[in-house]
Amino acid sequence: MLPAHQVNLVDLGRRVRAARAARHLTLDEVVKRANFTVSWLSKLENGQLSPSLDGLVRLADVLECGIETLVQGLSVPPQHVLVKNGGGRIEEMGSKKSGMVVEHLADQWRNRAMHPKILYLTGQGNRGTPDNHDGERFLLVLEGTLRLEYGDELILMEPGDSIYIYAAISHTLLPAGRLPVKVLSVSYELPNRAGSENHPASHPAKPSAKRKSGR
Numbered sequence: 001m002l003p004a005h006q007v008n009l010v011d012l013g014r015r016v017r018a019a020r021a022a023r024h025l026t027l028d029e030v031v032k033r034a035n036f037t038v039s040w041l042s043k044l045e046n047g048q049l050s051p052s053l054d055g056l057v058r059l060a061d062v063l064e065c066g067i068e069t070l071v072q073g074l075s076v077p078p079q080h081v082l083v084k085n086g087g088g089r090i091e092e093m094g095s096k097k098s099g100m101v102v103e104h105l106a107d108q109w110r111n112r113a114m115h116p117k118i119l120y121l122t123g124q125g126n127r128g129t130p131d132n133h134d135g136e137r138f139l140l141v142l143e144g145t146l147r148l149e150y151g152d153e154l155i156l157m158e159p160g161d162s163i164y165i166y167a168a169i170s171h172t173l174l175p176a177g178r179l180p181v182k183v184l185s186v187s188y189e190l191p192n193r194a195g196s197e198n199h200p201a202s203h204p205a206k207p208s209a210k211r212k213s214g215r
Contacts, residue, residue: 008074009047009048009049009050010047011047011074012044012047012070012071012074013044013045013046013047013048014045014047015069015070015074016041016044016045016059016063016070017045019063019065019069019070020045020063023063023064025062025063027041027042030059030062030063033062034058034059034061034062035058036055036058036059040055041059044059056070056071081106081108081109083105083106086103088103088104088105088107088117088118089103089104089107090102090103090104091103091104093126093129094123094124094126094128098122098123098124099122099123099124099125099126099128100119100120100121100122100125100126100173101119101120101122102117102118102119102120103117103118103119103120104116104117105117105118113188113189114186114187114188115186115187115188115189116184116185116186117184117185117186117187118142118182118183118184118185119173119181119182119183119184119185120180120181120182121144121146121173121174121175121180121181121182121183122175122180122181123174123175124174125147125172125173125174125175125181126172126173126174127172127174130149130170130171130172131167131170131171131172131173132167132168132169132170132171133167133168133187133189134167134168134189134190135167135168135187135188135189135190136164136165136166136167136187136188136190137164137165137167137185137186137187137188138162138163138164138165138184138185138186138187138188139157139162139163139164139165139173139183139184139185140160140161140162140183140184141157141158141159141160141161141162141181141182141183142159142182142183142184143159143180143181143182144159144175144176144177144179144180144181144182145157145158145159145175145176145177145179145181146158146161146173146174146175146176146181146183147173147174147175147176148163148171148172148173149171149172149174150165150169150171151169151170151171156176167187
């Protein structure tokens, strides 16, 4: 079955009915050629049924049109994306002993403005590839003590601590000690640079010396 949230079933049904009518085919003629039932095709044309991919292929063959003719442009974005605990897509950066493992939490939401992740930091964290991208970022330490090198600043964060930063400033995340660190990260990508000159962090003053904060 095609997930109902991926295709507008009402418009799909209308297209199937229009394609069938354009070829002067009755319901009976279509179902006999495609080995469907009249009830199945009737429900499909009325937007009450989510067809399988195989069913769409056979139907398009009988109607002498490509599948794209029936479904192109009918994609409907999901209203929500639910990811169960530990069910996100895992991406390893470096090694598990000395790097960062990323669990992506919203891959199914295309063209999203925010990018929520859970970061598992060990050893050197992301020191080999510091983050530096346009937009903003929110970090919340879930476990362990985080050492955040943000521009010329050194910030130590413990469980429950959070920070909201201007992500264009280079920043590195790594454990403050030997124990691994678990961090919730939510990045927001700005749609454009318009108005960025008014952003309080657009022209940050460069500290004259390295500062250290923490407990």
